[in-house]
Amino acid sequence: MKPIVSKDSIVYFGQECYTRLNSYLEKANHSQIGILVDSNTHELCLPLLMSKIEKEYDIEIIEIEAGEIYKNIETCSGIWNALSELGFDRKSLLINLGGGVVTDLGGFVACTYKRGINYINVPTSLLAMVDASVGGKTGVDLGNLKNMVGVISESEMVLVDTEYLGTLPVNQMCSGFAEMLKHGLIQDRQYWEKLSDLSQLELDDLDQMIYDSVVIKNNIVLKDPTEQNIRKYLNFGHTIGHAIESFYLTHPEKPTFLHGEAIAIGMIMEAFISSELLSVTQEDLQHISDVILATFPKIEIASKDYEKIMELLIHDKKNEKGIILFVLLNTIGEAKYNCQVSDELIIKAFEYYNSL
Structure with missing residues (x-):
C-alpha cells in the first residue's frame, strides 16, 4: 500500500513499515532508543517488533500498566524520570508500541521531555491504527476528563502492521x-x-x-x-x-x-x-x-x-x-x-x- 504523507509524518503499511524503520534507525544515529510498552504489548507485541529490527541497538524497554486509568500525568512523570535516569538526551528516540493510551501518552512524553525528542508510533490496536496514532494529537487525561492536557506534534512516522491485531480481544x-x-x-x-x-x-x-x-x-x-x-x-x-x-x-x-x-x-x-x-x-x-x-x-x-x-x-x-x-x-x-x-x-x- 502506498504510504500516506501527513504534514510532518508518514504512515507506512505492512512489511514496508520495517524497511522504513530500519533505514530510519540506521541514518538517524540516535544516541539512545527507548520502546514504550504497556503490560500487554510487552508480552504480546514487543517480540514481533524486536524481530524486525535488523541491527543491534542499545534499546531500553519502558513498561507502564495497561488501561485508560493510567493515562495521566503521574504515569508521564514516571516515564520522564526513567528517561532521565537512563541518560536519554535530546538526540534520543522513543518508539511507542501499543494502543491509543500508549501512543497518546508516549507522544506527549516525547514532545515534552527535554522540550522534545523524536518519537515513532507503532499502533497495535485497531483504534490506534485508524485514529489515535495518526494526526499528531498527544496527551493525557486530567482526572476523569479525557485528553485535557497535551500538544499537537507529529511523530517521525507511524507503522501500521495488522499482524498486531491478532493479539486483540473482540471488544x-x-x-x-x-x-x-x-x-x-x-x-x-x-x-x-x-x-x-x-x-x-x-x-x-x-x-x-x-x-x-x-x-x-x-x-x-x-x-x-x-x-x-x-x-x-x-x-x-x-x-x-x-x-x-x-x-x-x-x-x-x-x-x-x-x-x-x-x-x-x-x-x-x-x-x-x-x-x-x-x-x-x-x-x-x-x-x-x-x-x-x-x-x-x-x-x-x-x-x-x-x-x-x-x-x-x-x-x-x-x-x-x-x-x-x-x-x-x-x-x-x-x-x-x-x-x-x-x-x-x-x-x-x-x-x-x-x-x-
Missing part, C-alpha cells in the same frame, strides 16, 4: 471499528455503506478499510492541523461520548466503557440531535442506530445520571466562551461543526437511545 477490535464508522458518517457515505454490511467483507478487506480510514482522517488533518475548523468533524460522537466515558470511568459500580463503546453511544445520540436540528432523515437515523447497535449492544443509561453526564460536557475541547458546541450531521457523509444544542434536546437524545 478492542469493536472499539476501533467505532472510529471507522465515524469516518464514514462525517465524510464518505460510500465508505459508511461498505462498513454497514460486514457480512459482505472478507478478512483480507480489513487492510484496505484501515487504509481508507487513515486517508479520510489525514485529508481532514492536512487542511486543519490545529483544529480551528474542519478537524472538529473528527469529534462527531465525542462530545456526548467522552462525557459518558468520563462519568462511567469514575463510578466503579457501573460498567467501564472502552473509548469506542462510549463513542458509539455518542454517535447515536448526536445523530438523533442531527435529525432534530439539521437534515438527517428518520430513515438515515434508524439506519445509523441499527448499524451501530449491531456491533455495540445497548447499555441502559439511568435517567438520574443524565444531568451528571451533561455537567461534564462543559469540559469538551471544542467549546468556546463557555458555550457547548457539537459536531452534527447534515446527512450521512457530511458534517457541520460549532452547533449549539439545548439541554432539553440532549435529554431527548438520551431518551431516544434508551428507547432503542
